[in-house]
Amino acid sequence: MxxxxxxxxxxxxxxxxxxxxxxxxxxxxxxxxxxxxxxxxxxxxxxxxxxxxxxxxxxxxxxxxxxxxxxxxxxxxxxxxxxxxDPANKLSYPHGSAEYYEMIEWLFWQVGGLGPMQGQASHFVRYCQSDNPEVQAYGTNRYVNETRRLMSVLETRLHKQAAKGSKYLVGDHLSVADLACLGWVLFDTYVGIESSEFPLLNKWQDEISAIPLVKKGLDVPKPFTIKEMVKNPEAMAAASATGRNWIQKGNEAEKK
Incomplete structure (x- = not known):
């Protein structure tokens, strides 16, 4: 190695x-x-x-x-x-195996779908301040609904995996496909999607994020508190304001 x-x-x-x-x-x-x-x-x-x-x-x-x-x-x-x-395939599968290509499928699905759509949902729910309420409402509905649809895809996948005796997105053990999706699913309530809508997905995120080494990674570079923060309106307002500020600053910088 x-x-x-x-x-x-x-x-x-x-x-x-x-x-x-x-x-x-x-x-x-x-x-x-x-x-x-x-x-x-x-x-x-x-x-x-x-x-x-x-x-x-x-x-x-x-x-x-x-x-x-x-x-x-x-x-x-x-x-x-x-x-x-990862030569022992602790977090992956052997190159060329069916599980390897399924892992790649779900990894690409996340980076091409769930991440971009949920990222836009976060923007419209938490950061956008349009002078046109119809524009903001359209953007919010469009991206939150698409994020919800994508999470329903994960829920369906977990049902199929459960029928095979697995609690992971691919094969019989944790892989980068799970961790890639987990990073976004953990922010579900941040965009107003309740975990209870997807029972298996909710259980999946709870179990994987509780694995000690995964939990350690979630706390980098600082403790992961989004689940607690969304329950505190004042904390969420402050976090949204901070995020909105650096997004607007970035937008202005990129114009130049």
């Missing part, structure tokens, strides 16, 4: 960040962590754009035997981690 000599994770307490830190912790890969400050647009600074030209999180820089590799995009990072540091 190739061992990392100097792996650094650049991240923040967002869905795409916590799914990578959870994978690193679950595989017990030693790493350093650098939390990026969105409020100062640190993710747009030249030094970070050299690592991740897209100016988003997460990204990793891995140095092995003097050779440096930078990887951006959470799905690509998860595949890099499992390809390089």
């Amino acid at each position: 190739t061992k990392p000599t100097d792996l650094t994770l650049y991240t923040a307490s967002v869905p795409n960040g916590i799914k990578v830190s959870s994978a690193l912790e679950y595989l017990e890969i030693p790493y350093k962590m650098r939390a990026l400050d969105f409020s100062t647009l640190e993710q747009k600074e030249p030094w970070y754009l050299e690592i991740n030209p897209n100016g988003r999180v997460p990204a990793i820089v891995d140095v092995v035997d003097g050779k440096k590799t930078s990887v951006m995009e959470s799905g690509a990072v998860l595949l890099y981690i499992t390809d390089k540091y």
